[in-house]
Structure formats: C-alpha cells, structure tokens
Amino acid sequence: QYPKIAAAARADLKNLSTLLRVGSALAPSVDTSALAAELSARLLEELDYRREAESTATVADAYRGHPFIRVPRPVPELCGPTILVTEYVPGRDLAELTTADAATRNRTGEILSRFYLGSIFRFAYFSGDPHPGNVRLLENDSVAFLDFGSFRRMGARQLDLARQVLHAAHLGDGTAIVEAMAAHAALAHPQAVSPDRMRAFFDDVAGWLLVDEHVTMTPRTASTAILASMSPDRKSTRLNSSHITIS
Numbered sequence: 001q002y003p004k005i006a007a008a009a010r011a012d013l014k015n016l017s018t019l020l021r022v023g024s025a026l027a028p029s030v031d032t033s034a035l036a037a038e039l040s041a042r043l044l045e046e047l048d049y050r051r052e053a054e055s056t057a058t059v060a061d062a063y064r065g066h067p068f069i070r071v072p073r074p075v076p077e078l079c080g081p082t083i084l085v086t087e088y089v090p091g092r093d094l095a096e097l098t099t100a101d102a103a104t105r106n107r108t109g110e111i112l113s114r115f116y117l118g119s120i121f122r123f124a125y126f127s128g129d130p131h132p133g134n135v136r137l138l139e140n141d142s143v144a145f146l147d148f149g150s151f152r153r154m155g156a157r158q159l160d161l162a163r164q165v166l167h168a169a170h171l172g173d174g175t176a177i178v179e180a181m182a183a184h185a186a187l188a189h190p191q192a193v194s195p196d197r198m199r200a201f202f203d204d205v206a207g208w209l210l211v212d213e214h215v216t217m218t219p220r221t222a223s224t225a226i227l228a229s230m231s232p233d234r235k236s237t238r239l240n241s242s243h244i245t246i247s
Helices: 005-014 014-026 032-046 049-062 096-097 102-116 117-122 156-171 172-182 197-211 221-231
Strands: 125-127 136-138 143-145 149-154
Touching: 005 014, 005 136, 014 032, 032 102, 032 221, 049 117, 049 125, 049 149, 096 136, 096 221, 102 117, 102 143, 117 125, 117 149, 117 156, 197 221
Parallel strands: none
Antiparallel strands: 125 149, 136 143
C-alpha cells in the first residue's frame, strides 16, 4: 500500500458530506445518507489488505478449474494489513486487444462480461473495480482477474432488487422500475421520480446489456453510460459524442 494513502483516504471521507450536498442538488431522488455510509464502508475496507486477501481467496475458490477465467490465489503468510502477495500471473496488458482480430476481442469481451456481471448472479459476488489494469490476458486465450479490495457479497434482497429492476428495464417499463426500487427503499423520494426518465436512465447506463442481439461497444456507449450514472436526475442523459471521447 502506498505510504500515507490510508490517512489521505480518511481525510477525504471527512469532505464527503460537502460533496454529497452538491450531489443532492443534482440527484434529489438519491438517498445521500445511505450513499455516504456505503462509500465510507467500502473505502475503509479497501484499505485493509488482509480483508482483500480473504476476498481474493473467496473468488479464486469459486473459479478454481474454470476453463477461461483465472484468479490468482493469495499467499497468506506473506500478506499483512498493507501488503498483498498473490500467485504470479505472466499475462499481457488488456491494451493489446486494440490490435487483435475481431474474434479475439469478442471472446475477451464475453469473458469480461461473464466474470464481472455473471459473478453477481452466479455467486452473489460483486467486484467494484473493473478497470483494464485489473485484467491480464493469458496465453491460452484465458483471462486473469486481479484486485478484490472493492468486493462485496450481495444479499438476497439486493439480488432480488437487481433482477426486478433489470427485467423491468429490459421490458422498457419505467413504472415497474420505480415501484421495485421504492419497495426496496432504494429511492429517497420515489414520488418525485419520473418513470420515463428512470427508463431512459437505465437505457443509457445498461441498455447495451439488456438487448438480445450483438452490440458493438464504442466510446459513445461508454461515455453515455458514465455521464448518465453520474447524473441520474438530469433531464436528458443522451450524449453528443462530438463533445467527449474516452480512450
């Protein structure tokens, strides 16, 4: 762990209330108190590398022997509060996919989806840090996944909410989305939420996931999802791709 990073993170948490006051103005339907508690708990957990070693072992056990997913196991006797040691993975950077053929890119994209999204409903495991630096390409067309500091076991109620909301979003039923979230106390003021805007929000954030067809992921797809997730209550989550690119 980088020196003094824990102190810096705890100092940042003290400023969280100020940031969330701004967030409340942008997204009044969001329960900012619950959000603050969740962010604080997850960030503090991520500073404890002993906990991360346990989470890594949990995921490694779940995917032991998998044909195309590998999670390197931690070495417990070498791990401590601020150091994490795992098995060595001689992989390549995900950036190499930019020059790979379409079949290789598609296969890797499917593996990424099966791991990060499939783990939620198969094992009730949520990995909250799915970025390229935590993925390694292996020689046998398999993929290794690293870094489980931001990790959580999903509860039955959380999974039930996710299934209901995703099913309603797939059907384009904004009213059902709002009703499901209200029933699970996931909205601070459900009566103030427009079903049409909620449907549009999920279409922007996860529409690519909810259609039964081939989808080409582009910078516009990613930009739209990111901007929509940062401001769920804005009037329009549609993005003019000429204004922003993500590389």
